[in-house]
Amino acid sequence: MTPDTIAAQGKNDIAADEKDLLERPVFSFRFQIILGFFTFFILSVVVTVGAMITINQIEKKITTVQTWEQFLFNIEQARRWEKNFFLYGTNLEDALSSTTEAQAILAENLKKFEGSSIPAAKENIKKHLDLYHGKLLQLNQLVKESPDHSIPRADLIENDLRRYGASIVGDAADLTAREHDLLFRWLQLVQRVPAYFLVFLFFLMIYMTRFLSRRFMKPLKYLVNETRRIARGDFTPVQPLRKFRDEFTTVEVAINRMLRELESRQNSLIESHKLRAVGILTAGVAHELNNPINNIMLTAHSMLDEYDDLTKDEQIDMITDIIGETDRSRGIVHNLLDFTRENKATYDAIDLGSLVEETTKLAKNQARVRGIPIKLDVQPGLPPVLGDRQKLKQVFLNLIMNALDAVGQNGLIQVRVRYHKLNYLSVQIEDNGAGIAPDVLPHIFDPFFTTKPVGKGTGLGLSVSRGIINKHRGRIEADSKPGAYTIFNVILPYYPGSANE
Amino acid sequence: MNSPEILLIDDEPIVGQRLRTGLEKMGCKVEVAQDPKDALAKIRGKRFDVVITDIMMPEINGIQVLETVKEANPDTQVIIITGFATSELAREAMEKGAYDMIAKPFKPADLRGMVAKAANEMGFTDIKE
Numbered sequence: 206m207t208p209d210t211i212a213a214q215g216k217n218d219i220a221a222d223e224k225d226l227l228e229r230p231v232f233s234f235r236f237q238i239i240l241g242f243f244t245f246f247i248l249s250v251v252v253t254v255g256a257m258i259t260i261n262q263i264e265k266k267i268t269t270v271q272t273w274e275q276f277l278f279n280i281e282q283a284r285r286w287e288k289n290f291f292l293y294g295t296n297l298e299d300a301l302s303s304t305t306e307a308q309a310i311l312a313e314n315l316k317k318f319e320g321s322s323i324p325a326a327k328e329n330i331k332k333h334l335d336l337y338h339g340k341l342l343q344l345n346q347l348v349k350e351s352p353d354h355s356i357p358r359a360d361l362i363e364n365d366l367r368r369y370g371a372s373i374v375g376d377a378a379d380l381t382a383r384e385h386d387l388l389f390r391w392l393q394l395v396q397r398v399p400a401y402f403l404v405f406l407f408f409l410m411i412y413m414t415r416f417l418s419r420r421f422m423k424p425l426k427y428l429v430n431e432t433r434r435i436a437r438g439d440f441t442p443v444q445p446l447r448k449f450r451d452e453f454t455t456v457e458v459a460i461n462r463m464l465r466e467l468e469s470r471q472n473s474l475i476e477s478h479k480l481r482a483v484g485i486l487t488a489g490v491a492h493e494l495n496n497p498i499n500n501i502m503l504t505a506h507s508m509l510d511e512y513d514d515l516t517k518d519e520q521i522d523m524i525t526d527i528i529g530e531t532d533r534s535r536g537i538v539h540n541l542l543d544f545t546r547e548n549k550a551t552y553d554a555i556d557l558g559s560l561v562e563e564t565t566k567l568a569k570n571q572a573r574v575r576g577i578p579i580k581l582d583v584q585p586g587l588p589p590v591l592g593d594r595q596k597l598k599q600v601f602l603n604l605i606m607n608a609l610d611a612v613g614q615n616g617l618i619q620v621r622v623r624y625h626k627l628n629y630l631s632v633q634i635e636d637n638g639a640g641i642a643p644d645v646l647p648h649i650f651d652p653f654f655t656t657k658p659v660g661k662g663t664g665l666g667l668s669v670s671r672g673i674i675n676k677h678r679g680r681i682e683a684d685s686k687p688g689a690y691t692i693f694n695v696i697l698p699y700y701p702g703s704a705n706e
Numbered sequence: 707m708n709s710p711e712i713l714l715i716d717d718e719p720i721v722g723q724r725l726r727t728g729l730e731k732m733g734c735k736v737e738v739a740q741d742p743k744d745a746l747a748k749i750r751g752k753r754f755d756v757v758i759t760d761i762m763m764p765e766i767n768g769i770q771v772l773e774t775v776k777e778a779n780p781d782t783q784v785i786i787i788t789g790f791a792t793s794e795l796a797r798e799a800m801e802k803g804a805y806d807m808i809a810k811p812f813k814p815a816d817l818r819g820m821v822a823k824a825a826n827e828m829g830f831t832d833i834k835e
């Protein structure tokens with residue numbers, strides 16, 4: 206795959222590209238945030254409702270405990286009266302009424318108790334209470350029947366009453382204690398749950414924050430890296446990071462659109478700068494053409510004038526000269542046309558040495574007019590590079606023309622093509638001209654940066670060249686010592702697997 | 707009768723080859739130089755009547771040749787052969803005392819005419835085109 210594959214794609218593919226992005230299922234950040242908050246809300250509702258229910262239960266528990274305590278109070282009261290009766294013969298009526306009261310409480314609340322608390326014992330209590338009441342009634346009957354207060358088997362009755370009384374009090378106290386216990390546990394629960402909930406909420410929030418920020422930060426970081434790549438001149442579309450569509454997809458689509466714009470603008474910039482170079486070259490090439498045409502003209506005229514005096518060998522020599530010079534003209538025209546021709550951005554395996562040689566030939570006339578020699582030195586046996594012939598020629602031409610502009614009297618331009626560090630070839634263009642001041646050097650690749658007078662330089666040469674070389678996955682470096690030399694180094698990867706080492 | 711000494715300088719070898727015969731037929735003594743450095747040496751070493759030089763050659767151009775000639779012998783006439791993109795240079799040459807100039811591509815007869823005219827002006831009256 207070449208970096209320009211995308212550029213070479215049709216418009217349809219680009220539309221499909223965009224469609225692919227936009228047709229992914231939507232899972233937006235908005236939705237994710239809403240989802241997060243909704244989860245929080247549901248959790249809070251659950252905890253709040255839970256707390257309300259528990260508090261309601263506690264309220265019920267409190268009433269239950271209170272009822273049991275009232276019941277206990279009545280029973281204990283009855284037992285006190287009953288004791289008084291056996292000691293002093295008084296208060297039997299009071300004992301009876303307290304018992305009835307207790308029975309009423311029990312009857313009224315039994316249903317409620319059944320529902321709300323510990324089973325067991327309650328039946329027992331009711332049974333013993335009824336028995337207790339029965340014994341008291343029996344006692345009351347006996348008292349009424351014997352006015353002298355001598356009651357037969359009083360001690361037996363007293364024993365029964367004690368037994369039942371003790372059992373009721375024991376059971377009821379036990380129950381009350383257990384209800385108390387339960388109440389206490391409910392209370393503890395109500396106290397703890399919010400604390401647990403807070404802790405849980407805290408961790409949930411940490412998790413959510415980290416999750417969401419990672420969801421945000423990752424694509425942001427990715428896009429920042431992508432813009433860096435784009436700034437280096439690689440206009441391959443941005444690939445989406447996720448399978449679904451979110452707000453970043455919109456950004457990605459927008460960036461890809463911008464990339465297409467940038468690419469087409471850069472191409473037209475390259476094209477117009479090329480045409481400008483062609484304009485400059487044409488004068489030189491026209492001059493260059495004058496030489497072979499003049500040679501043809503002189504030779505043809507000589508033949509015409511001296512035809513009869515010429516030996517056969519001389520005639521053949523002259524015709525050979527005419528053919529040779531025609532060929533030379535064709536070569537010159539071809540070289541210019543090859544550079545001028547409408548370009549279809551094709552990537553071929555290129556012999557960098559001969560490409561640079563053709564380029565120097567194109568510029569040679571400019572150099573000749575100025576009397577500046579261009580020395581070319583190509584290391585033999587270099588592997589080919591993959592590239593766009595015209596664009597690469599344009600780069601080297603820009604660099605050579607810059608060098609030509611920079612040199613003065615005794616100017617010399619040296620062009621070297623050789624191996625660079627692993628997998629790379631380098632084309633070095635060195636001149637012994639004015640050089641570039643250190644404070645200017647960082648700006649020379651900026652678009653429209655020029656130190657040349659208006660009309661002479663547009664300041665686009667190096668910017669366009671860097672764009673082209675970046676597309677070839679190479680780089681251009683500049684090094685200069687003002688007043689001594691300037692070296693531009695174009696480093697290009699050679700065609701993978703074609704190296705002969 | 708003496709014949710004019712002519713030096714023809716052009717880095718294109720065909721130019722010298724083709725013009726030489728014609729000029730010799732006119733009655734001139736012709737020397738040809740392809741390398742402008744050789745040419746400069748010749749100019750310094752010997753007096754020529756007419757020097758014909760291409761204006762654009764590697765390293766040394768026609769202007770330098772003209773200057774050297776005028777230095778060595780102000781009477782020598784210099785004819786400049788110009789190319790397409792060198793009208794600036796040609797103007798400079800005329801200002802510096804060139805006799806005439808002729809633009810590539812030219813007919814041999816035109817150059818011969820120019821040489822004959824220069825020779826006549828210098829007193830070689832028997833030189834005819």
Ligand SMILES: Nc1ncnc2c1ncn2[C@@H]1O[C@H](COP(=O)(O)OP(=O)(O)OP(=O)(O)O)[C@@H](O)[C@H]1O
Nearest residue numbers: 607608611640649655656662663664665666667691
């Ligand atoms: N070989 C060099 N020697 C000295 N300065 C240079 C050299 N090459 C480039 N520069 C400096 O870098 C600037 C930018 O060069 P660039 O090729 O981008 O634009 P330009 O040559 O001014 O205009 P254009 O290329 O459109 O004719 C030049 O104006 C010049 O100051």
Ligand SMILES: [Mg+2]
Nearest residue numbers: 603607666667
């Ligand atoms: Mg430039």
